[in-house]
Amino acid sequence: MTHTLIVINIGQLVALSSGPVPRTGGAMGELGIVEDAALVAVDGEITWIGSNDDVEWAGANDILDVRGMCVVPGFVDPHTHLIWAGSREREFEMKLQGATYMEIMEAGGGIHSTVKATREAPEENMVISAMARLDHMLAAGTTTVEAKSGYGLSAEAEVKSLRALREVDKRHPSTIVPTFLGAHAVPEEFKEKGADAYIDNVIEEQLPAVVGEEDGPLAKWCDAFIEEGVFTVDQGERLFEAAKERGLGIRLHADEFVDSGAAALGAKVGAASADHLAASSDDGLEAMAAAGVTATLLPGTPFVLRSKDYARARDMIDKGMAVALATDLNPNCLIDSMPFVMTLACLQMGMTPAEALTASTINAAQCLGLDEQVGSLQVGKRADLVVLDAPNHVHLAYSLNRDVVRTVVKDGHIM
Ligand code: NIG
Ligand code: FE
Secondary structure, three states: OOOEEEEEEEEEEEOOOOOOOOOOHHHHHOOOEEEEEEEEEEOOEEEEEEEHHHOOOOOOOEEEEOOOOEEEEOEEEOOOOOOOOOOOHHHHHHHHOOOOHHHHHHOOOOHHHHHHHHHHOOHHHHHHHHHHHHHHHHHOOEEEEEEEOOOOOOHHHHHHHHHHHHHHHHHOOOEEEEEEEEEOOOOHHHOOOOHHHHHHHHHHHHHHHHHOOOOOOOOOEEEEEEOOOOEOHHHHHHHHHHHHHOOOEEEEEEOOOOOOOHHHHHHHOOOOEEEEOOOOOHHHHHHHHHHOOEEEEOOHHHHHOOOOOOOOHHHHHHOOOOEEEOOOOEOOEOOOOHHHHHHHHHHHHOOOHHHHHHHOOHHHHHHOOOOOOOOOOOOOOEOOEEEEOOOOOOHHHHOOOOOOEEEEEEOOEEO
16 A cells, blocks of 8 residues: 655745755755745655645645645764663763863773673664664654664674664664774774784674675675774775775774874775864865765764864865764764754854755765765655754754754654
């Protein structure tokens, strides 16, 4: 039986449907707004968008009257660490006493403490906690979520996390895009042997286990934390070349605290996205722009670290780069709301509300290779959309702590 949803009385429909993808420069501010619109979706796919006066009512299973409010595409969150066990509230207190992120990590906390808890957790517990996080994300309008492993750091524990993510994707309405992040940190048992020996392990044991899974590869992307004190550009390049040979696309944590040339590495290896970029040099950014690597910015991270060093979003947009936004949801940064990230992007990085929305939808979809399916509202795409409790999209960033998301539709179903 087919299922038909009709959305009527849309005061402002943000379609984001025309022009080249990803959107760069001035085009990041062009939203393709349709006034007084209606939308029809059949079996989860948008089949018609037009004037509210012309909509065909026959055969509708669900009618959603949005009473003049604004409708935007479902948000795409292209950088999360969705799957972990344990929690790190003690480190929140340490940060308030002045400890830095890298100090906590070097003292065995941070990623290491989450690795310990994740290795011990049964797979089913990880599935359940990740689904609870996804419920909050969906309620805040996020319908597609990139999710990284990276708290296992062994073939067995990385595979467990990625299998849990595959199960989450089956059970939860949200769409999950899985990323293998075996190179997130050097685990304790490799402290003496060092990062090079650990990268050998990632390449020789973890990668084959991840892509060789019986029901197909457990990940679409390979990521690594390229940062002073974690992994070098050379180690990253070695891993990324091996991952490409095994059919994975590349994205990376680049220059979060120190410029170690990671942005340029992203350009060199043909990454879809380089993320963080708070410390990247002009040269690194220009190399990314020339190679067409999307800059995924995570303003929640400096916010929770009490840092003033935000990525230079305005320079990046002026250089003609494609910018995307993401939460970076992880146990150090418990931000699951894209509207909150849009607020930070505007207030702390000087983006406009329109640019922030583009960065959270079509550009985020493009850097995950999903722009044919999601990220804009047009015929043929998934009916993933967000009804705002507001007459225009600006309220997404403008509204600081009031929930501006009224209703979420995922694959044509009202959530
Ligand atoms: O993107 N910087 C590295 N990885 C994460 C943090 C992970 C953690 O602290 O558990 C990030 O911020
Ligand atoms: Fe991250």
